[in-house]
Amino acid sequence: MKKPARILGEVLGHLFIRKATSNYPFEKAVVDSRYRGKIAFEADKCIGCRMCIRACPAKAIDIQLSADQPAPAPAAEGAAPVPAKKKFDCIMSLDHCIYCAQCVDICPKKALLSTREFELATTDRKAMRLHYK
Amino acid sequence: MTTIDSILLSLTYVFVFPGFLFLAFYGLFLQWLDRKLTAVMQNRVGPPWFQPAADFIKLVSKEMIVPEGCDMTMFKLLPYFAIAAVMTSILILPVWCAAPYSFQGDLVAVIYLLTIPTVTFFLAGWSSSSPYATIGAMRVLTQLFAYEVPLMLSLIGPAILAGTWNITEIAGFFTAHKTSMLPQLPGFLIALLALQGKLERVPFDMPHAKNEIVGGQFTEYSGRLLAFFYLAVDMEMVAGAALLNAVFLGGTLGFCGLAGFAVFLAKTLGIVFLLALIKVAMGRIRIDQMVRLCWQILAPLSLGQILLDVFLKLRIG
Numbered sequence: 001m002k003k004p005a006r007i008l009g010e011v012l013g014h015l016f017i018r019k020a021t022s023n024y025p026f027e028k029a030v031v032d033s034r035y036r037g038k039i040a041f042e043a044d045k046c047i048g049c050r051m052c053i054r055a056c057p058a059k060a061i062d063i064q065l066s067a068d069q070p071a072p073a074p075a076a077e078g079a080a081p082v083p084a085k086k087k088f089d090c091i092m093s094l095d096h097c098i099y100c101a102q103c104v105d106i107c108p109k110k111a112l113l114s115t116r117e118f119e120l121a122t123t124d125r126k127a128m129r130l131h132y133k
Numbered sequence: 134m135t136t137i138d139s140i141l142l143s144l145t146y147v148f149v150f151p152g153f154l155f156l157a158f159y160g161l162f163l164q165w166l167d168r169k170l171t172a173v174m175q176n177r178v179g180p181p182w183f184q185p186a187a188d189f190i191k192l193v194s195k196e197m198i199v200p201e202g203c204d205m206t207m208f209k210l211l212p213y214f215a216i217a218a219v220m221t222s223i224l225i226l227p228v229w230c231a232a233p234y235s236f237q238g239d240l241v242a243v244i245y246l247l248t249i250p251t252v253t254f255f256l257a258g259w260s261s262s263s264p265y266a267t268i269g270a271m272r273v274l275t276q277l278f279a280y281e282v283p284l285m286l287s288l289i290g291p292a293i294l295a296g297t298w299n300i301t302e303i304a305g306f307f308t309a310h311k312t313s314m315l316p317q318l319p320g321f322l323i324a325l326l327a328l329q330g331k332l333e334r335v336p337f338d339m340p341h342a343k344n345e346i347v348g349g350q351f352t353e354y355s356g357r358l359l360a361f362f363y364l365a366v367d368m369e370m371v372a373g374a375a376l377l378n379a380v381f382l383g384g385t386l387g388f389c390g391l392a393g394f395a396v397f398l399a400k401t402l403g404i405v406f407l408l409a410l411i412k413v414a415m416g417r418i419r420i421d422q423m424v425r426l427c428w429q430i431l432a433p434l435s436l437g438q439i440l441l442d443v444f445l446k447l448r449i450g
Contacts, residue, residue: 008414011174020176 031116036101038117041090041132045111048088052103052112060096061103064089066133094120095128151228152220160367161185163374163405170409185367189360197356204260208353211253211260212361218249219368226375227301228397230389235301240292243300243376244285250369251277251331254340257362258350269349272340272420273333279427280330280337286435287320287327290442291380294449300376304384314383316445320438321381323431325404328373329411330423332366336415337423370408374401 022029031037043066052061066087075081090112101114122128146152164185172179199208225232225239225246232239251273258270292298294313295306307314330337341349348354351362378384378400385393418426 008410011410011413014174014176017176019173019178021178023178 029118031118033116034114035116035118036099036104036114038094038115038120039092039097039099039101039103040113040115041092042111042113043087043089043133045109046088046090047109047111048086049108051106051108055102055106057100057102058096058098060093060098062091064091090132092130092132093128094130095125146224146233147220151223151226151233153216155228156220156223156368156371157364160364160371161189163370163401164367166402166405167370167409167412170406171413174409174413189364192360192363193357195356197358198353200261200263200353203262203353207256207260209358211257212358212365215250215253215365216361216368218246218253219365219372222246222372223368223375225300226372227304227379227384227393228375229391229394230385231301235299238298240288240298240300240303240380243372244288247331247369247372247376248277248281250365253365254333254350254362257354258340258352261350261353263353265346265348265352266350268346269340269352272346273350275420276330276333276337276340276423279424280327283323283427283431283435284327284331286432287323287438288376288380290320290435290438291317293439294442294446296446300379301384304379305387307381307383308387310449311383313445313449314381316441317381317438320435320442321377323435323438324377324381325407325411326431327427328377329408330427331373332370332408334408335412336418338417339420339423342417370405371401374404374408377404 039061046063048063048065050063053063066089069087070084072084073082104112104114120128148154162182162185165180165182168184169179199205222243224234225236225243236242255270255273255277258266258268258273261267261270291303291307294317295303297303297306307317329335333340339345339349341351346352351359354362375397378397382400385396388396
């Protein structure tokens with residue numbers, strides 16, 4: 001301590017500025033807009049390329065063909081029937097997920113999104129397994 | 134009847150005000166204020182007002198473990214000795230008007246009484262039979278010999294100027310001669326630093342430096358005994374602030390009753406603010422640096438303060 005109390009000015013300045021920490025959980029925590037929280041899934045955008053499964057380092061995500069597929073559009077007279085766009089389900093295991101959002105980054109159709117939701121703790125492990133349809 | 138009244142009054146002084154209850158509550162409040170101020174100065178939010186009380190209640194309700202091979206009686210009695218010493222010292226210090234028990238030479242008595250908690254900390258570490266606690270205890274003792282000298286010397290200056298060894302009379306002198314307070318500023322700052330050492334706070338918190346020697350002298354303490362040791366430190370902060378207030382800042386400034394008590398509260402809060410400021414603005418130093426600082430810098434400075442006070446005394450006559 002060659003220069004004792006050299007941060008005195010800074011210390012006194014802190015008395016009058018907004019604090020770097022918050023009173024969480026009594027006050028709602030404000031997280032950054034780019035925060036990588038719980039992953040959301042938009043089924044109508046998914047094309048089932050399974051890139052997210054390959055990217056996921058924690059094997060927390062699975063894309064499966066949905067059980068209820070939409071009916072094909074009625075074909076015009078004489079034309080070949082146009083197959084309906086396939087529908088996929090996403091199964092997220094929140095207890096495996098490390099919230100790196102590699103799946104979000106790699107998804108070519110932006111069907112996966114990072115939300116700012118982070119209060120995901122629960123005592124029921126089954127609740128950690130989300131089935132997005 | 135009068136005997137019963139006087140006994141009741143004495144018991145009230147000892148256990149309610151300004152004794153145990155007041156010391157405990159105000160001590161816990163000052164601990165919160167210190168933690169909150171520290172947090173705010175470090176750009177944090179800090180604990181809620183009830184945190185020290187919650188910590189105390191939690192510790193009291195926890196299991197008390199006494200290590201094997203330690204001096205059982207000493208180990209269990211020491212926290213209460215510390216509290217008793219501080220409780221005795223506050224009876225001699227002016228809190229709302231003149232001190233309840235005031236006598237010639239009580240300044241020396243208070244200095245000695247406030248040394249007892251430090252000695253109990255040493256004995257606590259020594260009787261714990263743990264290496265960390267032993268190192269902590271040795272540091273407590275080394276530190277005691279370092280800070281106690283400038284503290285005593287800086288308290289002698291105002292006593293010489295006031296021409297009395299009675300704390301209440303010293304406070305009365307500075308109330309009557311307010312301008313005499315200003316030349317005591319160096320002594321006050323030295324006493325603040327020494328008080329920081331007495332309370333084992335940064336930069337003099339080597340005895341329980343957590344990242345070096347775990348909990349220092351309190352390593353083996355747990356549950357109720359640890360809670361009472363922490364309470365003793367909080368109470369010591371009240372007594373230390375009250376001592377500096379009385380000796381350097383004119384005590385209650387001649388006010389009595391509620392007004393005097395308000396003055397006491399305001400000034401002790403100010404002293405705690407300064408203590409928190411020192412704590413935040415500095416880092417922990419080594420024990421050898423501390424001894425050197427106290428003996429080579431603070432002690433000569435406080436001797437200079439005494440010389441100044443002798444000169445002023447000759448001028449005043």
